[in-house]
Amino acid sequence: MGRPPCCEESGVKKGPWMPEEDEKLFNYISKHGSGNWKTVPKHAGLNRCGKSCRLRWTNYLRPDIKRGKFTEEEEKLIINLHSVLGNKWSKIATHLPGRTDNEIKNFWNTNLRKKLLQMGIDPETHKPRTDFKNLSQLLCMGMANNKNNLMSPWSQAALLGLQQPDLTQQLVQLQLLQNLLQLINGDSSFVNNMQSSLPLLDNHISFNNNPIELYASPALFPSAPSESGQDVSESWTDLEGASSDQQVSGTKNTSLSRITHDRSQVENLLPTFDSSTSFNQREVNVSPIITHEVATQPTTSSTIYDTDYWEKLLEDYDTNDAFWKELLDFTSTSESPISW
C-alpha cells in the first residue's frame, strides 16, 4: 500500500483557486498569521487542505511577492546561482527578494534553460555542450537573436563575424576542437582545463578591438579574476551552505566540485594567457603533462598539451577544408556515445 494522500479528508477542493478563496485565505493569514497550516483552512472557512493553503500563500498571496518579468540582472543572478547551487530553488530564491522558488524554477525551465542551450552551454553542468549539432544552432542563434546579452562568446563572435568572417571561422574551429577533444579524450581533467582556458580567462576580451562580454559563470571559469582582483570562484563559494551541501552529498559531478579543488593544483594545469595582448596574439603556455595524442593531429610529434601543437594545428588547418573532412571522417568512424 502506498503513502496516503496529503489530504485525507474527502471532498477537499483541488485545482485553481477562486478569488473568493484567495480573499478568505488572505484575510485570515493577515489577521492571525499562518500558525498551524493544518488548521488554517478550517479557521479560514476554506474547503482546502493545509498544504494547498500554504502553497497558495507562499507562491501567490504573500504581500511581498514581486510580480512581473524577470530583469536581466535577475536572469544573470539566477544563472550564476544555479551554476553554484544547482537546482536548489529555495536557496536561489533567498538571493532574489520577492521571487518564490516556484517562480524561479518555472522561469528556469521555460526560459533560462533554453537560453543556455542556445548559447551552447549545458544547463545542468554550465559547461560547453559537447555535441557538434550544437554549433550550427549556436551560430544561428548568434546571428538571429541578439535580444539578450547573455550570448556565448561564440555567438557574439558570430555577430562580429558578419563583418569579420575570418574571426568567426577561427572561433568556430576552436569550438569544434574543444568539442572534439572532449569526445576523443573522455578525460575530465583535460576537458576542465580547456573549458577554463578557451574562454580566455578574462571577463572582457576583445577581438580586433571589438569588445566581447563573456557570459562568465564563475563555475565555468574557475580562474577568471574579477575586476577587483578577487578570485571570482572564491567569492562564490561563500554562498550559504553551497560547498558543504554538495561536497557532502557528492551525488552529482557539479561544477562546484571544481571550485573546491586545491586551486594551486588546478592553476598549474591551466594554460596561461597574457591579458595585455589581443586574442590572436596571445601566447599559450601549456604544461606538457599528459601525453594523449589526437588522431587528427598534424605532422608534429608534440602532444595536445604542447603549445606548438595548437599553433601548428590552427596554422595548418586555418583555411584548409581538409581539416573539416578529416574531422568528420574521424568522428564518423570513432565509437562515440554522441549521436550526430
Next chain:
DNA sequence: AACGACCGCAACCGCATCGGT
C-alpha cells in the same frame, strides 16, 4: 474559423527534513 502543437505557469505529489515529545 477550426484544429492541433506548443508554451508558461499554478498547483499538486511525494520524499526529505525539522522539531517536539
Next chain:
DNA sequence: TACCGATGCGGTTGCGGTCGT
C-alpha cells in the same frame, strides 16, 4: 533515541492561452 506530525522542497502535471497551419 525513536517516533510522528508539520513543514520544506523539488519534480511533475494539467490547464489555459497563444501561435501556426
